[in-house]
Amino acid sequence: MDLRLIQNATPSAAERQALDELLGPPESAWRGGARRRPGLDSHTSHGGHALRRERDKLLPALHAIRDATGYISPGGLNYVCQRLDVPPADAYGVATFYALFSLEEQPPVVAHVCDDIACRMNGGLALCQQFEERLGPEGSGDGKMTWHRSPCLGLCDRAPAVMIQHAGTDLRDEALAPTTIDDVLGAMAGENVAVPRFAGDGDGSPWAPQTLEPDDDLYLLRRVGRVDPENLDSYRATGGYDALRRAFDIGPEAVIREINDSKLVGRGGAAFPSGRKIGDVARAPARPHYIICNADESEPGTFKDRVLMEGDPFALIESMTIAAYAAGCEQGYIYVRGEYPLARSRMQGAIDAARRRGFLGENIMGEGYSFDIEIRRGAGAYICGEETSLFNSLEGFRGEPRAKPPYPTQVGLFGKPTIVNNVETLMNLPRIVLEGGPAFASIGTENSTGTKLFCLSGSIQRPGIYEFPFGVTLREVLDAAGGVPEGRELRAVLLGGAASSFVTPDELDMELTFEGTRAAGAALGSAVIMPFDDTVDMTDIILRIAAFFRDESCGQCVPCRVGTVRQQEALHRLVEGKTIGTVEDELRLIDEVAQVMKDASICGLGHTAPIAVQSAIQKLHLFNGRSATT
Amino acid sequence: MTVGSTVHKLTLYTNRTVTLSVDGQDVSVPEGANIIDAIEKVGIDTPTLCYGETLKPVNACRVCVVEVEGSRTLVPACAAKAEEGMVIKTDTERVRHSRKLVMELLASSVDLSYAEERVQGYVGDYDANPERFGPPAPQNGHSRDEAHTGHHHPTEVGYAATVQQPPKIDNDLYVRDYSKCILCYKCVQGCGTDHQNTFAIGVAGRGFDARIATEFSNPLPDSACVYCGNCIAVCPTGALMFKSEWDMREAGTWDESEQTQTSTICPYCGVGCTLDLHVQDNRIVKVTSPMDHDVTVGNLCVKGRFGWQFVQNFDEETPNGSEEAGAAS
Numbered sequence: 001m002d003l004r005l006i007q008n009a010t011p012s013a014a015e016r017q018a019l020d021e022l023l024g025p026p027e028s029a030w031r032g033g034a035r036r037r038p039g040l041d042s043h044t045s046h047g048g049h050a051l052r053r054e055r056d057k058l059l060p061a062l063h064a065i066r067d068a069t070g071y072i073s074p075g076g077l078n079y080v081c082q083r084l085d086v087p088p089a090d091a092y093g094v095a096t097f098y099a100l101f102s103l104e105e106q107p108p109v110v111a112h113v114c115d116d117i118a119c120r121m122n123g124g125l126a127l128c129q130q131f132e133e134r135l136g137p138e139g140s141g142d143g144k145m146t147w148h149r150s151p152c153l154g155l156c157d158r159a160p161a162v163m164i165q166h167a168g169t170d171l172r173d174e175a176l177a178p179t180t181i182d183d184v185l186g187a188m189a190g191e192n193v194a195v196p197r198f199a200g201d202g203d204g205s206p207w208a209p210q211t212l213e214p215d216d217d218l219y220l221l222r223r224v225g226r227v228d229p230e231n232l233d234s235y236r237a238t239g240g241y242d243a244l245r246r247a248f249d250i251g252p253e254a255v256i257r258e259i260n261d262s263k264l265v266g267r268g269g270a271a272f273p274s275g276r277k278i279g280d281v282a283r284a285p286a287r288p289h290y291i292i293c294n295a296d297e298s299e300p301g302t303f304k305d306r307v308l309m310e311g312d313p314f315a316l317i318e319s320m321t322i323a324a325y326a327a328g329c330e331q332g333y334i335y336v337r338g339e340y341p342l343a344r345s346r347m348q349g350a351i352d353a354a355r356r357r358g359f360l361g362e363n364i365m366g367e368g369y370s371f372d373i374e375i376r377r378g379a380g381a382y383i384c385g386e387e388t389s390l391f392n393s394l395e396g397f398r399g400e401p402r403a404k405p406p407y408p409t410q411v412g413l414f415g416k417p418t419i420v421n422n423v424e425t426l427m428n429l430p431r432i433v434l435e436g437g438p439a440f441a442s443i444g445t446e447n448s449t450g451t452k453l454f455c456l457s458g459s460i461q462r463p464g465i466y467e468f469p470f471g472v473t474l475r476e477v478l479d480a481a482g483g484v485p486e487g488r489e490l491r492a493v494l495l496g497g498a499a500s501s502f503v504t505p506d507e508l509d510m511e512l513t514f515e516g517t518r519a520a521g522a523a524l525g526s527a528v529i530m531p532f533d534d535t536v537d538m539t540d541i542i543l544r545i546a547a548f549f550r551d552e553s554c555g556q557c558v559p560c561r562v563g564t565v566r567q568q569e570a571l572h573r574l575v576e577g578k579t580i581g582t583v584e585d586e587l588r589l590i591d592e593v594a595q596v597m598k599d600a601s602i603c604g605l606g607h608t609a610p611i612a613v614q615s616a617i618q619k620l621h622l623f624n625g626r627s628a629t630t
Numbered sequence: 631m632t633v634g635s636t637v638h639k640l641t642l643y644t645n646r647t648v649t650l651s652v653d654g655q656d657v658s659v660p661e662g663a664n665i666i667d668a669i670e671k672v673g674i675d676t677p678t679l680c681y682g683e684t685l686k687p688v689n690a691c692r693v694c695v696v697e698v699e700g701s702r703t704l705v706p707a708c709a710a711k712a713e714e715g716m717v718i719k720t721d722t723e724r725v726r727h728s729r730k731l732v733m734e735l736l737a738s739s740v741d742l743s744y745a746e747e748r749v750q751g752y753v754g755d756y757d758a759n760p761e762r763f764g765p766p767a768p769q770n771g772h773s774r775d776e777a778h779t780g781h782h783h784p785t786e787v788g789y790a791a792t793v794q795q796p797p798k799i800d801n802d803l804y805v806r807d808y809s810k811c812i813l814c815y816k817c818v819q820g821c822g823t824d825h826q827n828t829f830a831i832g833v834a835g836r837g838f839d840a841r842i843a844t845e846f847s848n849p850l851p852d853s854a855c856v857y858c859g860n861c862i863a864v865c866p867t868g869a870l871m872f873k874s875e876w877d878m879r880e881a882g883t884w885d886e887s888e889q890t891q892t893s894t895i896c897p898y899c900g901v902g903c904t905l906d907l908h909v910q911d912n913r914i915v916k917v918t919s920p921m922d923h924d925v926t927v928g929n930l931c932v933k934g935r936f937g938w939q940f941v942q943n944f945d946e947e948t949p950n951g952s953e954e955a956g957a958a959s
Contacts, residue, residue: 001827001829003854004830004853004854006845006846006848006852007852074845074846077845077846087822087828087829087830087832087854088844088845088854089829089830089831089832089843089844089845089853089854090822090829090832091845092832092834092843092844092845092846093832093833093834093843096779096834096835096836096843097779097834097835097836098779098780099778099779099780099781099836101779102778103846104776138781139778148778148781149781151780380779380780381780381836398833403689403706403709403710405711547782547784550782550837550838551780551781551782551837552780552836552837553836553837553838554836554837554840555813555833555835555836555837555838555839555840556688556690556840557689557690557691557692558690558691558692558693558732558735558736558812558813559692559728559731559732559735561813561837561838561840562735562736562738562739562838563731563735564837564838565739565785565791565838566735566738566763566790568784568785569763569764569785569787569789569790569791570763572784572785572787573764573787573788576787578787578788580762580763580764580788589762589763592727592731593731593735595724595727595728595731596727596728596731596732596735598703599695599703599704599724599727599728600692600695600703600704600728600731600732601692601703602689602690602692607703
C-alpha cells in the first residue's frame with residue numbers, strides 16, 4: 001500500500017528497538033530500515049499480501065510502543081504503520097479503542113486505581129481521594145508518574161485494587177491488592193513488591209478460601225494455592241497430562257462424545273453447549289481450525305478465570321490442547337485482559353515450559369499431533385470479551401462486534417472455524433475425559449452439570465472464589481463465605497455481574513443453576529455473587545454501573561452508544577431530584593431506552609447494559625419514594 | 631427512497647431464490663439478497679441511515695430493524711440475509727418503538743438540520759421526541775478529539791450530551807462538521823475498503839466519544855486525503871460538505887429549488903465518468919455522479935469533483951476569492 005505517514009514524526013531509538021524486537025529487523029527502506037541496497041530498495045517494495053496477513057500483529061506492536069515509552073507517539077505509530085503496512089488513520093482508530101493506550105504523552109509510570117463497584121465500597125473511593133491529594137487530579141502528575149481511575153481490575157476479593165504499568169527500562173505491570181496509597185506510591189517509585197508465588201500464599205488472604213484445608217470435593221480449585229503453578233513437574237505429579245494421554249488413546253471422536261455426554265455448557269455467561277461447539281468446528285470443512293481461550297474476564301465482580309490462570313496455568317494448557325485435538329485445531333490463542341499481569345506471566349511461563357517438554361508444539365507427547373498456543377494481551381476493553389469483538393481485536397482491528405450469523409464455528413478468527421471458550425469451561429475438560437461424560441453429568445443437576453466457581457466480593461466476610469456443585473443455593477454460598485460483616489444487614493445481592501441483575505434477601509433460596517436462576521428472572525452470568533449490606537448507597541452503585549456501560553460501549557450501534565448515555569443521565573437526574581417531568585416519567589424513559597438497547601443493539605453488551613439498572617429500580621424500589629439505604 | 635439498482639449486489643446473486651413472508655405477503659428474492667430487498671419488493675419503505683446502495687452493510691444505525699419470527703432480538707433488514715421461510719414483520723409495536731428511539735437518540739445528540747430530507751422525515755414518521763432527554767448540554771470545554779478512551783466527563787445534570795463541536799475547516803474544498811455526524815461509517819468505507827482505498831479517515835475513540843478522525847486528528851491537508859470527495863457523496867447528514875455549499879448555506883443563499891442538474895461527461899481523462907453539475911444562479915455549486923452509474927458508482931476523483939472552477943472564472947480577479955492556493959492544486 002502507498003502509505004502516507006504522519007509528517008515530521010520519526011520513531012525514537014527506544015520505540016524502534018521495541019518494535020524490532022517484536023517483528024525482527026526491517027527488511028528494507030520501505031519498511032523503515034536503512035537503505036542498504038540502493039539499486040534494489042528504491043525500485044522494489046516487499047510485503048504486499050504477505051505483510052497484510054500480519055495485520056494481527058498490530059495490537060502486539062502497539063503494546064510494544066507503549067511499553068517503550070508509556071504512550072503511543074506519532075513517531076511510534078508511524079513506525080508501526082510502516083512495518084505492518086497499515087494506514088495511520090486506521091492504526092490510530094485501533095489504538096484509541098483501548099483504555100490502556102494513551103495517544104498523548106504521559107509519564108512512564110501509571111497507576112490504574114479501581115473505583116468499580118466492589119472496590120468503591122471497600123476503600124477504593126478513599127484511595128482515589130488520596131491520589132487526588134498526593135498527585136493531583138486524574139491524568140496529572142509530576143512527569144514521572146500519573147494515575148487514572150479504572151473499571152474493575154478483577155481483584156474484587158482483595159479490594160481496594162490498583163494496577164501499575166511501568167514503561168521503558170523498568171518494564172513491568174503489577175497489581176496491588178489490597179493496598180494503600182503509600183504502598184502504591186512506593187511501588188510506582190520503583191520499590192519491589194513481593195508477588196505471592198501461589199495464589200494463596202504470602203499475605204494471609206486466600207484467594208480461594210476453601211483450599212486452606214485439603215478438600216476432595218474441589219475439582220477446579222484442587223491445585224490452586226496448593227501446587228506450585230510455575231513447576232510442570234508439580235503439575236504432572238498431581239495428575240497433570242493424564243487426561244491428554246487418555247484423549248490421545250481414545251481419539252477425537254470419543255473425546256467429543258464424552259463432552260456431549262457430560263452436558264457441559266459454557267461458563268462465560270451464555271451457557272452454550274460446549275460439545276456442540278467443538279463438534280461443529282471438528283466437522284467444518286474449512287481449514288485451519290482455531291481455538292481461542294477467552295480470558296478477557298472484565299465483567300465487574302468477576303475474577304475466577306484470573307485465579308485459575310494464576311493458580312493452575314498448566315491445567316488450562318492441557319485443557320485447551322484436549323479441545324484443540326478433538327476439533328483438529330492447529331493454533332490456539334489465549335486472549336488475556338491487559339489488567340492481569342500475573343495471570344499473563346504465569347500463562348506465558350507455563351506455555352514456554354510445556355513447549356520445552358514436548359507438551360506443545362510439534363508432535364505433542366509423541367502422538368504426532370501438533371498444536372501451539374500464543375498469548376494475546378488485551379489493552380483495556382470490556383467489549384473484547386464478546387467473541388466476535390475478540391476476533392476483531394486479535395486480528396488487529398477495532399474491537400467492534402460482528403454481525404451473527406455467521407457463527408464463529410463456521411466463520412470465526414481470520415474467517416475460519418473457531419472454538420471460543422471461557423477459561424473455566426475449558427478447565428472442566430480433563431475431568432470429563434478422565435472420568436467420562438456420564439460421570440460428569442451426574443454431578444450437579446439435570447441441566448446444569450459439574451461444579452461451578454462463584455466470585456464472592458463486596459459486603460462479605462471471606463471474599464474469594466468458591467467451588468460448589470450446581471444446585472447449591474445462594475444462601476448456602478453466602479453462608480460458606482461467612483455472610484455479611486457482623487452487625488450489618490443484607491440489602492441486596494448482585495448476581496451474575498454488572499450485566500445481570502440484583503436479587504433481594506427473600507430470594508436467597510434460589511438454586512444457582514442456569515435453569516434455576518432463569519426461572520427466578522435472574523441469570524447466572526459470570527457467577528458473580530456480590531452482596532451489599534445496609535451501609536451501602538445503592539444509588540451510587542447503579543450510577544457506577546451505568547457509567548461503566550457508557551465507558552465500555554464500543555460506539556458502533558446507536559442504541560448502545562447513545563442509549564447508555566441517556567440511561568446514565570436519567571439516573572443522575574433521579575438521584576439529584578432534578579427530574580424532567582415526574583419520577584414516573586423518568587422511570588418510563590429508562591424503560592423505553594432499555595427496550596431499544598435490548599431489542600436493537602448489535603451485541604450482548606447493549607442487550608444487557610440496562611438489566612442491572614432496571615432490576616435495581618424494580619426490586620430495590622429505588623426512586624419510588626423508598627430509598628434502599630434508609 | 632431509492633434502494634433500486636444496487637451495484638454491490640451483482641456479484642452475490644445466484645439463480646436460486648428463497649421465499650419468505652413480509653407482513654403477510656409471500657415474496658421471492660434471489661438467494662443471497664438481504665431482508666431489505668424482500669421488503670422493498672413488496673413495496674414497503676424501510677428507513678435507513680448507515681445503509682448505502684454502493685457500500686457493504688455495516689448495520690450500525692439500527693433504524694432498519696424488523697421483527698423476524700423466532701429471533702429473540704430485532705434484526706437489521708439491511709445486513710441480514712433473507713432466508714427461506716422467514717416470517718418478517720415491519721410494522722409491529724416493537725419495531726416502531728426501536729425506530730422511534732433510534733431517531734430520538736440520534737436527533738437529541740446530533741444536529742440533523744442539514745441531513746437529507748428523508749432522514750429528517752423519520753423523526754416525524756416515528757413520532758420521535760428528542761427533546762424529552764433534556765436540553766442540549768452546554769459545552770464543557772473538552773475537545774472530543776482528545777477524549778480519553780474509557781473515561782468520560784459526566785453530562786451536566788438535567789441536560790442531554792451531544793456531539794456538538796466546532797466545524798473543521800482546514801482546506802478549500804470541503805468542510806467536516808462532526809456536530810452533524812451520526813457515525814454511520816459510510817465515509818470511512820467510501821474512503822477505505824469499499825471505494826477509494828485511501829484510508830485517510832477512520833473511526834477513533836470508543837462509545838459516545840467515538841468519532842471520525844484522521845491520525846491524531848491532524849488537519850486534512852496533512853493526512854492521506856486525496857480530495858476525491860467520495861466521503862461527501864455518501865454522507866447522509868451534511869457532516870461532510872462541499873465548501874461551496876457550506877459557504878452558501880452559512881450565508882443563507884443555498885436554495886435547492888433554484889438549482890438545476892445537468893449531466894455531462896468529465897473532460898479530464900478517458901474513463902468518461904458521468905458528472906451531474908448542480909447549478910444555481912448560473913454557477914456550479916456542487917458536482918455529483920449517479921450512485922447507479924456502472925462506471926463511477928457515485929465516485930469521482932478530485933478533478934471531476936472539484937476541478938470545474940475554470941468554467942466560471944469569468945468575472946473574478948482571483949479564483950476562490952482567496953490568494954492561497956487550494957489544497958488540491
